[in-house]
Amino acid sequence: MALLEVRDLDVRFAVRGGDLTALRGISFSLDKGERLGLVGESGAGKSVAAFSILNLIAKPGYIAGGQILFEGRDLAAMSERELRKIRGNRIAMIFQDPMMTLNPVLTIGTQMVEAILAHRKISKKEARAIALDRLQKVQIPSPGKRLDQYPHELSGGMRQRVIIAIALLLDPEIIVADEPTTALDVTIQAEIMDLLLDLCEQENVALMLITHDLGVVSQVTQRMLVMYSGRIIEQGPTREIINDAQHPYTQGLINALPQLGEPGARLFQIPGSMPSLKNVPTGCPFHPRCNFATEQCKHSMPDYVRSGNVDVACYEVANLIEQEKHMQEAES
Amino acid sequence: MTSPLVSIRGLEKRFDLSGSLLEQITFEGGRFRRKKEAVHAINGVDLEVQRGEALCVVGESGCGKSTIARTVMGLLSPSAGEIHYDGQRIDNLERKASLPYRRKMQMIFQNPYASLNPRMTIQQTLEEPIRFHHPDWSPIQVRDKIHEVMHSVGIDPDWGSRFGHEFSGGQRQRIAIARALAVDPEFIVADEPISALDVSIQAQVLNLLMDAQESRGLTYLFITHDLAVVEHFGTRVAVMYLGRVCELADTKTLFATPRHPYTQALLSAIPKLEDDRPNHIRLKGEVPTPVNLPSGCVFHGRCPYANERCRQEVPGLITTDGGNQVACHAVEEGRL
Numbered sequence: 135m136a137l138l139e140v141r142d143l144d145v146r147f148a149v150r151g152g153d154l155t156a157l158r159g160i161s162f163s164l165d166k167g168e169r170l171g172l173v174g175e176s177g178a179g180k181s182v183a184a185f186s187i188l189n190l191i192a193k194p195g196y197i198a199g200g201q202i203l204f205e206g207r208d209l210a211a212m213s214e215r216e217l218r219k220i221r222g223n224r225i226a227m228i229f230q231d232p233m234m235t236l237n238p239v240l241t242i243g244t245q246m247v248e249a250i251l252a253h254r255k256i257s258k259k260e261a262r263a264i265a266l267d268r269l270q271k272v273q274i275p276s277p278g279k280r281l282d283q284y285p286h287e288l289s290g291g292m293r294q295r296v297i298i299a300i301a302l303l304l305d306p307e308i309i310v311a312d313e314p315t316t317a318l319d320v321t322i323q324a325e326i327m328d329l330l331l332d333l334c335e336q337e338n339v340a341l342m343l344i345t346h347d348l349g350v351v352s353q354v355t356q357r358m359l360v361m362y363s364g365r366i367i368e369q370g371p372t373r374e375i376i377n378d379a380q381h382p383y384t385q386g387l388i389n390a391l392p393q394l395g396e397p398g399a400r401l402f403q404i405p406g407s408m409p410s411l412k413n414v415p416t417g418c419p420f421h422p423r424c425n426f427a428t429e430q431c432k433h434s435m436p437d438y439v440r441s442g443n444v445d446v447a448c449y450e451v452a453n454l455i456e457q458e459k460h461m462q463e464a465e466s
Numbered sequence: 467m468t469s470p471l472v473s474i475r476g477l478e479k480r481f482d483l484s485g486s487l488l489e490q491i492t493f494e495g496g497r498f499r500r501k502k503e504a505v506h507a508i509n510g511v512d513l514e515v516q517r518g519e520a521l522c523v524v525g526e527s528g529c530g531k532s533t534i535a536r537t538v539m540g541l542l543s544p545s546a547g548e549i550h551y552d553g554q555r556i557d558n559l560e561r562k563a564s565l566p567y568r569r570k571m572q573m574i575f576q577n578p579y580a581s582l583n584p585r586m587t588i589q590q591t592l593e594e595p596i597r598f599h600h601p602d603w604s605p606i607q608v609r610d611k612i613h614e615v616m617h618s619v620g621i622d623p624d625w626g627s628r629f630g631h632e633f634s635g636g637q638r639q640r641i642a643i644a645r646a647l648a649v650d651p652e653f654i655v656a657d658e659p660i661s662a663l664d665v666s667i668q669a670q671v672l673n674l675l676m677d678a679q680e681s682r683g684l685t686y687l688f689i690t691h692d693l694a695v696v697e698h699f700g701t702r703v704a705v706m707y708l709g710r711v712c713e714l715a716d717t718k719t720l721f722a723t724p725r726h727p728y729t730q731a732l733l734s735a736i737p738k739l740e741d742d743r744p745n746h747i748r749l750k751g752e753v754p755t756p757v758n759l760p761s762g763c764v765f766h767g768r769c770p771y772a773n774e775r776c777r778q779e780v781p782g783l784i785t786t787d788g789g790n791q792v793a794c795h796a797v798e799e800g801r802l
Binding site: 275321322346 | 526527634635636637664665666667668669670672673676677691692693694695697698699717718731732734735736737738739740743746748749751752753
């Protein structure tokens with residue numbers, strides 16, 4: 135059984151003039167110790183997906199359907215009290231901006247001890263020892279001193295290390311990291327990503343990494359999901375998708391990267407931009423920007439088809455697979 | 467060699483941190499002392515932008531790349547040093563005398579949500595610079611010009627009566643580019659013009675900037691932290707660290723044979739699609755604050771090759787056999 139299994143998750147936001155559907159039929163699973171990447175552009179619903187795993191969707195958002203099974207128990211149906219035992223304890227979260235996550239008026243030590251005592255009945259002294267140990271694990275210089283410092287005394291990279299230390303405090307099974315390095319500089323970003331990867335491997339923690347950076351995903355994760363307009367359009371092993379993307383959107387996203395283009399030549403560009411949730415196109419949400427769109431794409435939503443180890447939601451890919459099958463049958 | 471379009475000579479820029487006189491005075495050891503503190507954003511930068519090229523300035527936050535952009539545009543005045551445009555010194559000009567240069571030099575900012583006036587329609591936004599610089603133009607000429615630039619950036623001229631908030635991020639950046647192009651500039655300073663945009667939109671805007679360069683013969687000073695973009699877009703690259711240029715080279719040369727240890731670390735830190743695992747040069751520590759600059763080479767605290775000379779003496783730019791200009795003692799001495 136997978137550690138975490140999300141089945142047909144629908145998340146909606148109740149606003150004036152009707153509901154907006156932020157997530158439509160999201161299904162994926164995460165095994166113990168596995169690293170999963172969640173890729174998409176702004177508005178694709180990746181953060182909503184991350185937040186809904188911890189059932190952290192705030193009003194007016196709500197989970198309209200589906201299940202989030204963590205070790206077989208449905209988080210979507212749990213009471214707030216039960217959820218609190220899981221949040222921060224079994225499933226930890228790392229957010230994008232370390233300055234927003236840390237309380238500016240409490241010392242690092244106070245915040246870490248508080249998090250431990252919320253879940254475990256141990257003395258403050260023991261909690262402080264755990265906090266110190268985790269700060270050492272994230273390789274912060276002079277960790278003892280940091281416990282008594284305030285967040286503003288640390289640099290951005292160091293704050294993000296503290297956040298990772300806090301996420302590790304209670305030996306979680308899963309870490310959900312929402313753009314953990316986006317606010318950081320390139321060299322610091324590389325160090326933090328290294329650290330996160332090493333720790334997940336050492337402690338056998340599952341990682342769900344939300345990012346818009348395909349380079350990071352390809353270096354860190356084993357499997358990836360590509361989201362577009364609230365839907366997973368492609369999911370499978372990271373290497374396979376990066377090397378041979380099936381969905382036209384994923385292909386476009388990869389080809390739009392300047393590092394793949396011939397220097398000085400025009401970049402591949404996907405026309406238009408992601409639709410807003412208020413007016414999602416009918417059928418496949420990508421069809422207005424897709425070069426392969428047919429009448430069928432405009433009217434009905436494609437189902438997932440399997441190509442290699444990758445699941446893709448695209449009629450064009452489905453047709454290609456059909457054709458291949460016919461060719462093979464004809465040959466034999 | 468032809469003369470450069472823009473040349474930056476010995477540029478320095480400090481931002482005073484110490485506040486008013488009363489805030490500067492402290493009582494220490496029985497006597498009053500006056501303490502002054504400043505952020506040393508740029509510490510002696512010489513750069514030349516050749517006609518028709520795209521000179522990229524890269525570096526991490528706090529290295530002074532945006533300060534260079536703003537100083538060149540005259541939005542900040544230099545603490546020391548000179549800015550020359552087409553042979554004429556422009557950083558000390560009177561307001562009136564600087565007007566013709568302001569038309570020739572335009573700027574594109576990072577955040578298209580902040581750089582468009584929310585109370586102006588697109589028409590008004592584009593009209594303002596044209597009317598300001600061409601007061602003698604007839605309304606028809608102005609209108610034609612607006613249509614022309616809107617068309618060239620791929621925004622339907624019929625949308626002129628809409629406001630900025632009705633557009634997406636990518637479209638807003640197109641409008642910001644249209645505003646810069648509206649007065650037919652020769653030189654455009656672009657400060658992180660695509661950093662706030664999504665990947666697929668980044669490609670659109672980058673293509674637009676390259677098209678505009680080709681069709682209008684523009685020269686760019688392009689500020690960015692994204693090295694992949696530089697490799698694609700830049701003619702030459704200047705790598706900055708703590709207010710100094712540590713390496714300057716042709717884009718191809720720099721990416722093929724980076725010489726400065728900082729450039730090497732920076733290039734290795736780009737996450738690449740083909741890698742299965744991160745595989746980069748690890749630097750010690752973090753960028754020091756520009757308030758108290760390290761002595762000697764600004765990079766010595768994090769450099770794996772630093773020796774006593776690096777801690778004492780500031781390295782100057784030297785030209786290597788490969789054509790890179792590098793400010794590094796280790797390269798000069800052949801240790802690296």
